[in-house]
Amino acid sequence: MSGRILIVDNVATNRIVLRAAMQAAQYTVDACTTPAQARASIAINRPDLILVNLSGVAAEETGFCTALKADPDTGGIAIIATGVPDTARARLAALDAGADEVLARPTHDALLLARIRSLLRARAATDELFLRDSTSRALGFHDSQSPFAAAGRVTLIAAPPSPWHDLTAVLNRGLDQPVQTRDACAALRDCDAADCPDLFIIPVASRESDTGALFSLVSDLRSRPETRLSCLLVVVPANAPDMAALFLDLGADDVVLHDALPAEMILRARTLVQRKQLHDRLRRNLRDGMQAAVTDPLTGLFNRRYVDHHLTRMSAQCTAAGRALAVMMIDIDHFKAINDRYGHAAGDRVLVAIAQRLRDNLRAVDLVARIGGEEFLIAMPRTTAEQAQGAANRLRRLINQTPFDLGEADGPTRVTISVGVALSGAAGPDQQDMVRMCDLADAALYRAKSGGRDRVAMETSIV
Known part of the structure; x- marks a missing residue:
């Protein structure tokens, strides 16, 4: 089994359909009706991901999501909100409540599974880095100072002349920093590991655009040593769930719809930048700890x-x-x-x-x-x-x-x-x-x- 999923849904039909789809994908599945039952289930069998029905946007369900994210013991559990009305405002409200992703109903199976795989990959990477960091700390190899949160480096990849001026303006305002715009060739050619963007944003114009080149671009960015650790956010048309699923499986960290509100664009971009900077800090702690373990602190020579x-x-x-x-x-x-x-x-x-x-x-x-x-x-x-x-x-x-x-x-x-x-x-x-x-x-x-x-x-x- 590749992970444990908890379904929280008060509609029996939804629970049955989701359970069948998750078990077919070889996940271990628990299901319950209410947030109270979910909390009891989490205490016994901690899930890797939760699918929660927010179709009614009831205070109990949204409060459940918010409380999970606020609790250090459960904050790392990925949450996908299902059944949310297919509107930009409803998606943003669910994200604000603590969901990592929002999917309207009827749920697109390929996109749901791609989302689950993407979130579990990200969670596994974070957990592994935290585990290594905790080992280094136990051995005494860590910096006691609080990390300084630097502004993230963001690059939007678009061929000139870029038609994405509105998106660039939204990102500039929301991230409080200039967003660099480059074409795909320049992004691949000129990046070096020491000064690589924390986040690449890749907009797709339409279903009819040359998506093959963009699929290759995502694969290329994910596989190259200089860019493989950068986060990738792809902006996709609203009517293209298959495309969104494929981008996620090719290595994109997140996809966002064209019609998303500016606040959602900013929220997703900022979340990815923060994740990248957290991973960088944990890797740096690990590298420094390993160096300290084999280095004489006085002379700098090996020990x-x-x-x-x-x-x-x-x-x-x-x-x-x-x-x-x-x-x-x-x-x-x-x-x-x-x-x-x-x-x-x-x-x-x-x-x-x-x-x-x-x-x-x-x-x-x-x-x-x-x-x-x-x-x-x-x-x-x-x-x-x-x-x-x-x-x-x-x-x-x-x-x-x-x-x-x-x-x-x-x-x-x-x-x-x-x-x-x-x-x-x-x-x-x-x-x-x-x-x-x-x-x-x-x-x-x-x-x-x-x-x-x-x-x-x-x-x-x-x-």
Whole structure:
């Protein structure tokens, strides 16, 4: 089963017809007569979507919709109002009451099912992002500040000269910002992921217009990496339910009729912009949380958690290419003495500066990580023993030849490092091989420190 649907309708015939259609589409269906029964049903079996009859626009039914949306526990349940009179004012009243969509009776089956699929897709995407966000928060990776709601970027796609001046004027006034108008080619050609509109609005002139090109446009916008996360609102003729259903199944987030009141156009557009910005914020929280999980907060280098997984992948690539992987363990000499003499703030400045020098003097393909208090790891793929030793000595000189600024009170201070190097052989990318290789590099580091520090020691055995 692909979802649970609750039907709320006081007309038995309507409940029977809707239940049969929903079960044929493989949904789990519950049905009841009144909002009071619906609340009891929701408490037992929470639905993914509710079909509620608002034909009488009774205060009880509209209040039921409004209360569901206002309650944080049920606000995410999608609501489709059925039986609403087929007028612009009646549709707007139902949307204002809390419905996500409004369908007049007799209900067009293809459009109803397309609406359900579209709303459930949107709900599933939001729920997944909220789940990931809650996990990040539980791990401590979140921004405690309230998100700033920026104005949404909206583009209307129409071929010049655009006949949609009235629609553009309505959107400009209602959204309190200029709406950009572009033709389809420009919208596809000039968009980049960093500055892509939150919402594309695509008007269809009539049933007789070239809908094939517009169907392709919706599919294109939904599939391209730059635009796939943007919301799509299609304006369709009032007498074209099949067209509306197809646009929804091709990836449009919403469809609105030509005869919709300006307030409905604005409401739908604003809702989509808000959804897009919410999803963006949740994705950003997830990305930042994942970055924080594998990054050392002081130096910005990767941490041991990242190293444990990435080394195995690097080794697999080197093995496939028949080349060696070099691993260096680097330790700051007498780092405790720096902290004791100059303070921990000065020690932190040394760590940050060393991390910067290491990062700036290695290849993009090399891995640089901080794996302990004053210990760093470098992994260099496709590297010979001579190249690894040369790189280690070069990095050692970069550290010891240029003093570190610890602040005006202390002046420049010389810091040295010791380096242990180990190389992989033809062994496969087994995790145990990587553990042993790091152990060998650690042993070489110990020999470098025991031999007087400020030097490089090579592990000659092959992993």
